[in-house]
Amino acid sequence: xxxxxxxxxxxxxxxxxxxxxxxxxxxxxxxxxxxxxxxxxxxxxxxxxxxxxxxxxxxxxxxxxxxxxxxxxxxxxxxxxxxxxxxxxxxxxxxxxxxxxxxxxxxxxxxxxxxxxxxxxxxxxxxxxxxxxxxxxxxxxxxxxxxxxxxxxxxxxxxxxxxxxxxxxxxxxxxxxxxxxxxxxxxxxxxxxxxxxxxxxxxxxxxxxxxxxxxxxxxxxxxxxxxxxxxxxxxxxxxxxxxxxxxxxxxxxxxxxxxxxxxxxxxxxxxxxxxxxxxxxxxxxxxxxxxxxxxxxxxxxxxxxxxxxxxxxxxxxxxxxxxxxxxxxxxxxxxxxxxxxxxxxxxxxxxxxxxxxxxxxxxxxxxxxxxxxxxxxxxxxxxxxxxxxxxxxxxxxxxxxxxxxxxxxxxxxxxxxxxxxxxxxxxxxxxxxxxxxxxxxxxxxxxxxxx
Amino acid sequence: xxxxxxxxxxxxxxxxxxxxxxxxxxxxxxxxxxxxxxxxxxxxxxxxxxxxxxxxxxxxxxxxxxxxxxxxxxxxxxxxxxxxxxxxxxxxxxxxxxxxxxxxxxxxxxxxxxxxxxxxxxxxxxxxxxxxxxxxxxxxxxxxxxxxxxxxxxxxxxxxxxxxxxxxxxxxxxxxxxxxxxxxxxxxxxxxxxxxxxxxxxxxxxxxxxxxxxxxxxxxxxxxxxxxxxxxxxxxxxxxxxxxxxxxxxxxxxxxxxxxxxxxxxxxxxxxxxxxxxxxxxxxxxxxxxxxxxxxxxxxxxxxxxxxxxxxxxxxxxxxxxxxxxxxxxxxxxxxxxxxxxxxxxxxxxxxxxxxxxxxxxxxxxxxxxxxxxx
Numbered sequence: 001x002x003x004x005x006x007x008x009x010x011x012x013x014x015x016x017x018x019x020x021x022x023x024x025x026x027x028x029x030x031x032x033x034x035x036x037x038x039x040x041x042x043x044x045x046x047x048x049x050x051x052x053x054x055x056x057x058x059x060x061x062x063x064x065x066x067x068x069x070x071x072x073x074x075x076x077x078x079x080x081x082x083x084x085x086x087x088x089x090x091x092x093x094x095x096x097x098x099x100x101x102x103x104x105x106x107x108x109x110x111x112x113x114x115x116x117x118x119x120x121x122x123x124x125x126x127x128x129x130x131x132x133x134x135x136x137x138x139x140x141x142x143x144x145x146x147x148x149x150x151x152x153x154x155x156x157x158x159x160x161x162x163x164x165x166x167x168x169x170x171x172x173x174x175x176x177x178x179x180x181x182x183x184x185x186x187x188x189x190x191x192x193x194x195x196x197x198x199x200x201x202x203x204x205x206x207x208x209x210x211x212x213x214x215x216x217x218x219x220x221x222x223x224x225x226x227x228x229x230x231x232x233x234x235x236x237x238x239x240x241x242x243x244x245x246x247x248x249x250x251x252x253x254x255x256x257x258x259x260x261x262x263x264x265x266x267x268x269x270x271x272x273x274x275x276x277x278x279x280x281x282x283x284x285x286x287x288x289x290x291x292x293x294x295x296x297x298x299x300x301x302x303x304x305x306x307x308x309x310x311x312x313x314x315x316x317x318x319x320x321x322x323x324x325x326x327x328x329x330x331x332x333x334x335x336x337x338x339x340x341x342x343x344x345x346x347x348x349x350x351x352x353x354x355x356x357x358x359x360x361x362x363x364x365x366x367x368x369x370x371x372x373x374x375x376x377x378x379x380x381x382x383x384x385x386x387x388x389x390x391x392x393x394x395x396x397x398x399x400x401x402x403x404x405x406x407x408x409x410x411x412x413x414x415x416x417x418x419x420x421x422x423x424x425x426x427x428x429x430x431x432x433x434x435x436x437x438x439x440x441x442x443x444x445x446x447x448x449x450x451x
Numbered sequence: 452x453x454x455x456x457x458x459x460x461x462x463x464x465x466x467x468x469x470x471x472x473x474x475x476x477x478x479x480x481x482x483x484x485x486x487x488x489x490x491x492x493x494x495x496x497x498x499x500x501x502x503x504x505x506x507x508x509x510x511x512x513x514x515x516x517x518x519x520x521x522x523x524x525x526x527x528x529x530x531x532x533x534x535x536x537x538x539x540x541x542x543x544x545x546x547x548x549x550x551x552x553x554x555x556x557x558x559x560x561x562x563x564x565x566x567x568x569x570x571x572x573x574x575x576x577x578x579x580x581x582x583x584x585x586x587x588x589x590x591x592x593x594x595x596x597x598x599x600x601x602x603x604x605x606x607x608x609x610x611x612x613x614x615x616x617x618x619x620x621x622x623x624x625x626x627x628x629x630x631x632x633x634x635x636x637x638x639x640x641x642x643x644x645x646x647x648x649x650x651x652x653x654x655x656x657x658x659x660x661x662x663x664x665x666x667x668x669x670x671x672x673x674x675x676x677x678x679x680x681x682x683x684x685x686x687x688x689x690x691x692x693x694x695x696x697x698x699x700x701x702x703x704x705x706x707x708x709x710x711x712x713x714x715x716x717x718x719x720x721x722x723x724x725x726x727x728x729x730x731x732x733x734x735x736x737x738x739x740x741x742x743x744x745x746x747x748x749x750x751x752x753x754x755x756x757x758x759x760x761x762x763x764x765x766x767x768x769x770x771x772x773x774x775x776x777x778x779x780x781x782x783x784x785x786x787x788x789x790x791x792x793x794x795x796x797x798x799x800x801x802x803x804x805x806x807x808x809x810x811x812x813x814x815x816x817x818x819x820x821x822x823x824x825x826x
Binding site: 013159231233303305309310311312314329331333334335336337338339340341342343346349350351352353354355356368369370371372373374375376377378379380381382383386392393394396397412413414420424427428429430431432433435436437438 | 455456484485486487488489490491492493494495496497498499500501502503504505506507508510511571573574575612613614615616704705706707709711757758760762763764767811814815817818819821
């Protein structure tokens with residue numbers, strides 16, 4: 001195995017409510033949703049109407065910008081609604097699930113003999129192509145491209161992130177098959193990055209180039225790993241796949257059926273029993289959290305996040321788990337005033353700054369709420385972001401280039417190498433409370449438009 | 452707390468859009484957020500945020516200034532022949548009008564600008580307003596302070612777009628304005644001593660500052676220990692190197708000031724001092740430079756201003772070293788200005804973006820080459 005890549009920069013935010021390693025098998029929920037908003041830069045065009053019968057793997061809509069990419073139903077049943085927001089923008093398509101689940105049947109391919117085109121075609125038809133994301137930009141890959149390589153991170157280092165070794169227990173054969181598929185469409189050996197000291201079963205996978213990383217979050221982010229393995233230059237295209245999705249791809253090629261079951265961790269300080277749940281992608285959040293949220297005092301409320309506290313999306317309690325999420329986090333809303341809080345010692349609060357006392361107890365688990373903890377201001381503090389981005393990038397200069405809309409500078413300063421999740425910690429520590437993830441997405445969208 | 456919150460909630464609509472006093476929205480907001488951390492929650496991106504904000508950051512800088520401020524009070528009295536508590540009270544009473552003028556004029560202008568831009572009032576002036584009296588000689592007339600503050604806030608800061616956008620440290624702009632606009636009054640021997648006859652202050656105690664003495668005769672009448680502790684004439688808050696270092700420690704410990712800048716300013720000054728000593732231009736030891744005048748104060752509180760100093764870590768070393776070296780260079784070589792720190796910092800404020808530019812260019816080239824070498 002190659003040597004361990006150690007990253008010094010980063011931050012592990014120690015939160016209350018990590019999932020215990022017990023798995024609940026959830027029964028079929030009434031409804032499942034597929035949302036184009038789980039993906040960046042997708043303009044959906046519907047292929048079904050309300051009332052249509054669909055199977056798992058039947059296309060619901062496609063992307064106008066990337067027309068071969070189909071978004072398919074995770075379950076069989078009846079299309080029950082097309083929910084729209086402002087300007088009739090499609091928010092999601094819901095499918096009421098049947099009792100007996102059926103899948104579209106795809107002819108299993110012999111990966112030794114099949115051509116790259118045939119493999120890609122099967123992924124596209126089954127809707128699993130949407131699991132293949134492209135860097136730069138973090139958008140669904142274009143099947144016409146030939147990537148330089150495919151990268152997969154075998155672990156998640158975000159706050160309260162699920163333990164992928166537990167999540168993927170018993171999936172080794174599917175993972176193996178999935179990586180064979182990835183090797184086929186990449187034309188090279190896929191890269192798999194492991195967590196040092198917690199390599200687990202994945203270290204024994206064949207046909208992958210293994211790397212081992214050690215450090216604090218964002219060490220588990222595939223973007224950070226790519227930066228240290230084989231950085232992205234202008235003109236390069238690489239693809240990334242979520243490790244759970246590799247197993248789903250493996251299942252498709254092993255059985256010819258679309259099986260989008262996955263395991264998500266229910267975490268966060270407001271969860272009674274944080275643990276793991278096996279669900280089908282797109283399940284309602286309520287099916288997971290119902291009855292498992294701590295009772296709130298009067299006037300208090302909780303925020304349910306599909307994903308982790310740094311990069312996830314807030315969902316209503318009647319919302320759905322997003323396609324890309326591996327966890328659900330529930331934390332208290334912080335819509336409270338605090339008298340003279342900025343000057344008080346605030347013993348229970350967490351900060352990377354030593355103007356608080358949290359540095360005294362590095363092992364303490366915190367209960368953080370959603371309060372912004374201050375007002376939005378211009379950038380003042382310098383040298384802080386650098387400590388939380390383990391890449392050879394000057395984040396402040398990159399952000400300023402984005403604000404200025406300077407394409408050349410953005411390109412030179414590293415916009416190709418990052419997506420929102422990589423700089424989420426910068427946003428967390430920023431005393432000026434800038435919305436940096438949104439800023440970076442705006443910058444990326446400008447690049448997509450201009451280049 | 453609940454009663455106060457209720458009161459604020461009751462009067463709030465009057466100041467919000469459509470209310471009678473909506474033209475005072477920024478002022479109201481400043482007061483409200485001073486009293487209460489707002490109930491704003493995150494909307495996009497990271498759902499949880501670090502507890503630090505601009506208010507706390509600035510508050511810690513003010514906290515770090517307190518030791519030097521308290522000593523300044525004592526020293527002001529002590530320089531006119533008072534002792535003990537009397538000296539401290541005398542100094543406090545002497546300086547409070549200056550602090551008040553600085554805050555009233557400065558914050559007044561800031562609030563007007565915030566109102567015009569429909570923004571929240573930025574906290575930067577809490578520090579600037581406290582710094583200004585500390586770097587002025589104690590007998591500076593109040594109208595000069597007011598003029599200096601107005602000039603600094605308008606032309607040093609707001610014309611560039613306000614907090615975070617300014618090129619020059621606003622407090623030093625005020626000091627430089629007063630120094631160059633009123634040179635006769637602001638130099639010489641009198642201005643360093645309080646002219647208020649009260650509490651039994653002796654009159655007409657004047658004399659050259661340690662800095663001037665070193666510049667003209669190569670010696671000073673005070674011991675090194677006196678200079679380190681701060682029992683020498685000088686601007687209000689700059690004399691006690693010890694108290695400044697205490698504040699400096701707090702800033703370094705909390706990470707609010709960059710240790711890279713602070714350390715390299717001292718290193719640069721010391722190196723230049725030794726150089727002059729070695730070639731025989733000065734006879735006193737190089738470390739004298741760090742003890743007298745505004746060197747330590749500038750290094751700890753002014754050169755480290757994150758907005759006007761270099762923004763890259765490498766840049767901070769370079770700018771810091773050059774600031775220290777330049778300050779000593781001006782002190783030794785230019786006989787017209789015994790104090791070089793103010794000019795050195797302002798000059799390096801102007802140069803810092805250029806230094807950063809080259810550091811960032813180096814990064815861009817390194818990134819390009821790195822990608823080539825991997826292939």
